[in-house]
Amino acid sequence: MNTTIDIKITQTSTSKLSTTDFDNLQFGQTISDHMFIADFKDGEWTDFRVEPYAPLMLNPANATLHYGQSVFEGMKAYKSKAGETLIFRADANQKRLNNSAKRLCIPEVPEDLFMEGLKKLLEIDNEWIPNRAGYSLYIRPFVFATDDYLGIRPSNKYKFIIFTCPVGHYYAKPVTVKVETAYSRACEGGTGFAKAAGNYAGSLYPASLVQKQGYDQLLWTDSKSHQNIEESGTMNIMFVINDTLFTAPLTTSTILAGITRDSVLTLAREMGMNVEERFVTVTELEDALHSGQLKEAFGTGTAATIAHISLINVNEEDYHLPEKPKDSFSYKILEELDAIKYGKKEDTHGWIMKLQ
Structure with a gap:
């Protein structure tokens, strides 16, 4: 992808940070304020934006609901003692997302789009990264088909979304x-x-x-x-x-x-x-x-x-x-x-x- 990554920013007016209990996080249940979104149509990824996390509007004929064209990743960001934001092996997640996408006839997400969207999202929601041992910010990038069509074929349109959630341990015991x-x-x-x-x-x-x-x-x-x-x-x-x-x-x-x-x-x-x-x-x-x-x-x-x-x-x-x-x-x-x-x-x- 050679075009400039111009990301439109719309920030929430009602942050959930102040009402979030970071001492009692259940894995995957507390979602951060924003999400990054890009749309694939006419053969290219377009309309890059960060906006408040919110439900999606889906047509009942949405292709993913019927034929399952959807792939995802899981990764984490951490806070160092010095307050730095550290993202673990994001390049490996980006490559694996595309390996999965290829197998399901989903267009690949270019590396610069993946990384710039991720960075911009974490800049905006940086305070959601827990600053304590054993805790982290779980990051969920995913791609799914958005055609409203019931014929069995690869979709022509897709959404790429990244959202995050602060987490503690997935398993609390052995x-x-x-x-x-x-x-x-x-x-x-x-x-x-x-x-x-x-x-x-x-x-x-x-x-x-x-x-x-x-x-x-x-x-x-x-x-x-x-x-x-x-x-x-x-x-x-x-x-x-x-x-x-x-x-x-x-x-x-x-x-x-x-x-x-x-x-x-x-x-x-x-x-x-x-x-x-x-x-x-x-x-x-x-x-x-x-x-x-x-x-x-x-x-x-x-x-x-x-x-x-x-x-x-x-x-x-x-x-x-x-x-x-x-x-x-x-x-x-x-x-x-x-x-x-x-x-x-x-x-x-x-x-x-x-x-x-």
Whole structure:
């Protein structure tokens, strides 16, 4: 995109800041004052603007409501001790959004449009970024079809929107999970690698079944054999078996290329940890639980960051994992990630974008 990014600003006259309880934030329920919007029509992105966060007007024939052309991202901004605004790996989110968009026949969002819209929004809503440890501003960019047409074809019109919400921890305690061997999240050649809205819709029913049984999440297995553990509903999954860190590879089209996943693997290798990107089978996991070789299990994701797993159900048997000391691998990784995100440690990877 070579045109100048001229963003029209309309600020709210009724900010919600003064009435927001930052000590009692429930994830995703408190939305900041403004949103960035761009429209795609006649083959180009136009009408760039920041305006007060508000409901959208949709025609009942809106294409997304019927055919699901919608992709999204999740990212975070942090406040350093010095008051700087630090955005974690925004470039990776922009690239992944476009990978998802391509798979769903959605026009890509140019990098300069994504970044300038993000920066302008965070400049205006900067006071919404919590200035306390463990808290951050969750950022939700998304694109969806806006044609009012019931024929099955890619839409000709789209909206790109970014809005934000201040958040604390996604999981307040260690997570319990159950291995899923009946339902499938994704299959080869499908959209499992994309952050497509429909992927999450299809996962809700199986997840609700295990939640009724008392588990927080499930561990998805591959759709063919139901033997290879892929990921969880809200995060990539990692296992420490003996002295090696295992996680599912990105060699299939079924695994989301998690940005926190990539960050953890990078830091783990720098810390001298043995890392294997390969599938752990259900049988391997069960054997490791029986023998005590499974030292740690945790999830990685933007919302969850590092979610420690306290219990795994395999083949209808519960296995309790002992509580880990603060010097265990997953806690060290979490500490390292937070140090970079909050500006306590030098960023040697080019992951942090500072808002000037």
